[in-house]
Structure formats: C-alpha cells, structure tokens
Amino acid sequence: MNTLDDRNTLESPPSPGDADKSPMLPDRNRQDLINRMRRLEGQVRGITKMIEDQRYCVDILLQVSAARAGLQKVGLSILENHTRGCVTTAIKENRGDEMVAELIDVLDRFMK
Amino acid sequence: MNTLDDRNTLESPPSPGDADKSPMLPDRNRQDLINRMRRLEGQVRGITKMIEDQRYCVDILLQVSAARAGLQKVGLSILENHTRGCVTTAIKENRGDEMVAELIDVLDRFMK
Amino acid sequence: MNTLDDRNTLESPPSPGDADKSPMLPDRNRQDLINRMRRLEGQVRGITKMIEDQRYCVDILLQVSAARAGLQKVGLSILENHTRGCVTTAIKENRGDEMVAELIDVLDRFMK
Amino acid sequence: MNTLDDRNTLESPPSPGDADKSPMLPDRNRQDLINRMRRLEGQVRGITKMIEDQRYCVDILLQVSAARAGLQKVGLSILENHTRGCVTTAIKENRGDEMVAELIDVLDRFMK
Numbered sequence: 549m550n551t552l553d554d555r556n557t558l559e560s561p562p563s564p565g566d567a568d569k570s571p572m573l574p575d576r577n578r579q580d581l582i583n584r585m586r587r588l589e590g591q592v593r594g595i596t597k598m599i600e601d602q603r604y605c606v607d608i609l610l611q612v613s614a615a616r617a618g619l620q621k622v623g624l625s626i627l628e629n630h631t632r633g634c635v636t637t638a639i640k641e642n643r644g645d646e647m648v649a650e651l652i653d654v655l656d657r658f659m660k
Numbered sequence: 661m662n663t664l665d666d667r668n669t670l671e672s673p674p675s676p677g678d679a680d681k682s683p684m685l686p687d688r689n690r691q692d693l694i695n696r697m698r699r700l701e702g703q704v705r706g707i708t709k710m711i712e713d714q715r716y717c718v719d720i721l722l723q724v725s726a727a728r729a730g731l732q733k734v735g736l737s738i739l740e741n742h743t744r745g746c747v748t749t750a751i752k753e754n755r756g757d758e759m760v761a762e763l764i765d766v767l768d769r770f771m772k
Numbered sequence: 773m774n775t776l777d778d779r780n781t782l783e784s785p786p787s788p789g790d791a792d793k794s795p796m797l798p799d800r801n802r803q804d805l806i807n808r809m810r811r812l813e814g815q816v817r818g819i820t821k822m823i824e825d826q827r828y829c830v831d832i833l834l835q836v837s838a839a840r841a842g843l844q845k846v847g848l849s850i851l852e853n854h855t856r857g858c859v860t861t862a863i864k865e866n867r868g869d870e871m872v873a874e875l876i877d878v879l880d881r882f883m884k
Numbered sequence: 885m886n887t888l889d890d891r892n893t894l895e896s897p898p899s900p901g902d903a904d905k906s907p908m909l910p911d912r913n914r915q916d917l918i919n920r921m922r923r924l925e926g927q928v929r930g931i932t933k934m935i936e937d938q939r940y941c942v943d944i945l946l947q948v949s950a951a952r953a954g955l956q957k958v959g960l961s962i963l964e965n966h967t968r969g970c971v972t973t974a975i976k977e978n979r980g981d982e983m984v985a986e987l988i989d990v991l992d993r994f995m996k
Contacts, residue, residue, distance in 0.1 A: 578711060589701065660725070820925065823962075833962055854942065
C-alpha cells in the first residue's frame with residue numbers, strides 16, 4: 549500500500565485536472581487535527597512504555613481502547629472535511645459518482 | 661483516567677494479595693508486542709505528517725484505518741495473554757468470578 | 773427514539789420543502805435490500821432457536837457475528853444510496869451543509 | 885457455514901468427552917437472552933418494513949445501528965456465560981489451552 553506518492557504535496561501542487569484530489573482542510577481544522585494527532589502519538593508511546601514496564605494487562609487494554617477511539621475521532625473529522633470539501637466540489641461539478649464510490653469504499657474499511 | 665498508578669510496576673513488586681494482577685506476559689511475547697508498538701508509533705507519526713503535508717484525505721483515512729487495525733491486533737494479543745495468564749490463574753485458585761467480570765467489562769469497551 | 777413518524781411514507785408524499793428527505797432508493801436496489809433483510813430476519817430467528825436449543829456458545833457467537841456483518845453491509849448500501857441521492861441533490865441545490873452534518877452524525881453512531 | 889450440526893442439542897446429550905462443549909447457560913439467563921432476541925427479531929422486521937415503505941434513509945440507518953448494538957449486547961452476554969461456564973470448567977480440568985485459543989478466535993471475528 550504505497551500512499552506515500554507525491555500527489556498533492558506542498559512541493560507538487562495539484563494540476564487543474566486533480567482538483568477533486570486537492571487537500572481541502574481549512575488551516576484551522578488542520579492545526580486542530582495535528583494537535584490531536586500529537587496527543588495520540590504520546591498515548592501510543594505511553595502504551596509501549598506500559599508494556600515494557602509490565603503493567604497490568606487490563607490497564608494497558610483500556611489505553612489501547614482509548615487510542616483507538618481517538619484515532620476514530622480524528623478519522624471522522626477528516627471524513628467530514630473530505631465530504632464538505634472534495635466530495636462537495638466534485639458533485640457540484642458533476643464528477644460526484646467516482647468520489648462517492650471511493651468514499652463508500654474507505655468507509656467500509658474504516659468501519660472494520 | 662489515571663492508569664499510571666504504581667500497581668505492578670517494576671519498582672513496586674506486587675504483594676502476594678495482588679497475585680491475580682501480576683503481569684503475565686512471557687518475555688518473548690512482550691518483546692514482540694513492543695516491536696509492534698514501535699511500528700505503530702511510526703505509523704501514527706506518519707499520519708500526523710500526512711496531515712501537515714496536506715495529503716489527500718482518503719490516503720490519510722486508509723492509514724488511520726491501518727493504525728486502528730494494528731492497535732486492535734496488539735489489544736487482542738494482550739487479551740490472549742491476560743486470559744492465559746491472570747484469568748487462568750485466578751480461576752484455578754477459585755478467584756475467577758471477579759476476573760471474568762473485569763474481562764467482559766474491558767471487552768465491552770474494546771469492541772466500541 | 774421515535775423514528776416511526778409519517779415523514780415520507782407512501783401515504784403522505786413529501787412536500788416540496790422536504791425534497792432533501794425524499795426516499796431516493798431506486799426500485800431495483802430497494803428490492804435487493806429487502807431480500808437481504810429477509811435473509812437476515814431468518815438468521816436472527818435462527819440465533820434465537822440456537823439459544824433455545826442450548827447450542828454450543830461459540831457456534832451461536834459466530835452466527836451473531838455473521839448477522840452483525842450482514843446488517844453492516846445493508847447499512848453501507850443504504851449509506852451509499854443516501855449519499856448518491858439525498859446528499860448529492862442537496863449539495864447541487866446549495867443545501868448540502870446540514871445534510872453532511874447529519875451524514876457524519878449517523879456515521880459516528882454507525883461505527884460504534 | 886454449517887453450524888446447525890447436532891452437537892450438544894437437547895436431543896443428543898453431549899458425551900463425556902464433549903464436556904467442554906456443553907451448553908452452560910443457566911435457565912434464567914437463557915430466557916432473558918431469548919426475550920432479547922425476540923425483540924431484535926421485531927426490530928429487524930421493522931427495518932425491512934421501513935425499506936419497503938421508502939422511509940428516510942437516515943432513520944433506517946439509525947435503526948440498523950440500534951439492531952447491531954443489540955446483537956452485540958446479546959453476544960457479549962453469551963461470551964460472559966461461555967467464559968464463566970465452559971472456559972472456567974476447562975481451565976479447572978487443565979484443558980484450558982484449546983478453549984482460550986477458540987475464545988480469542990471468536991473474539992477476533994466478533995470485533996469486526
């Protein structure tokens with residue numbers, strides 16, 4: 549799964565034909581998401597440390613659940629931004645069909 | 661949720677009465693879990709960077725799903741070790757009821 | 773949660789102002805969904821019978837998992853139809869904001 | 885997936901060697917589960933009717949989520965009974981290893 553292509557990075561601005569794949573996160577939302585991800589990074593490191601320190605299994609599991617819930621919230625925010633941004637734009641330009649198919653596909657994975 | 665109490669840390673070895681809360685991870689399993697958590701830490705950092713770099717939303721969402729799935733696998737391994745270790749010991753010593761109640765409670769959270 | 777109001781039933785056709793809440797399922801898809809739901813009804817009745825017949829717990833649990841997965845697939849199909857129908861129409865008529873908020877809210881519940 | 889074999893039914897009582905696969909639900913719990921399953925059957929039929937009646941997609945999705953949550957609760961109860969019954973018995977008789985492996989396997993499916 550190579551998602552690390554150079555599509556839509558700051559270095560390679562999207563061409564007009566890629567308009568529906570542009571990053572659509574408003575700056576304020578993006579900074580909020582970055583802050584939440586930083587906290588999640590700390591949480592995940594904390595879980596590693598709990599395992600190293602041989603902490604009680606159930607306490608570790610509760611932290612794993614919390615980290616998963618945090619990731620899900622971040623994912624839902626990205627999903628909302630994506631729908632308000634890329635998907636909305638594509639639909640207005642009558643290019644919505646493929647975008648909706650892609651959205652449902654990612655939802656399917658996300659729900660597992 | 662303060663799970664960082666001093667119960668069962670290396671510094672404060674469990675008292676005999678806490679026997680059912682002892683860490684039960686065999687060393688080999690623990691090192692495997694630590695390795696998987698380190699990879700997950702990298703994955704989570706990668707997601708933060710994708711958001712900073714304004715990468716395509718769907719690509720980010722796929723990574724978020726992958727990280728959640730990775731955390732679930734780690735959680736399931738811990739759950740297995742916990743059942744083989746703490747829960748099994750408690751049942752053999754006729755102290756299983758409370759442990760099973762705790763196990764079901766953590767499963768309930770974990771499934772959400 | 774009373775969802776059994778008379779909004780958009782066959783007996784009370786939607787008023788123009790309710791256009792974004794019209795049922796948007798094409799007939800073919802609707803029949804397919806009904807067929808899948810009928811099979812799910814049978815599956816759920818089968819689980820009840822397994823419990824009555826004191827079948828082995830793990831066998832029952834596997835059927836419960838299968839029924840949940842079936843319901844999720846039906847839900848995903850409805851979600852897809854909703855996005856292609858109601859949400860797309862609302863976006864094209866510049867009434868998309870509220871619809872997307874509602875969509876994200878239902879996704880949030882659906883993922884739990 | 886044929887789970888409808890005749891293992892452990894009332895008609896064919898388990899042989900001694902199948903002791904760990906005996907139904908372990910106490911009568912009171914079983915009747916409670918049957919009652920909950922009957923309500924779920926009604927809920928699932930209600931969803932079919934909502935689709936037939938062309939009800940609003942989001943209202944249908946909320947009912948689908950509620951039915952899935954109900955199934956999960958039933959599953960968790962069965963899981964608890966199984967752990968208190970079959971798994972506990974197997975562990976006490978030093979036959980726990982295989983039972984725990986089976987339990988983790990069914991949890992893995994159940995969490996998806």
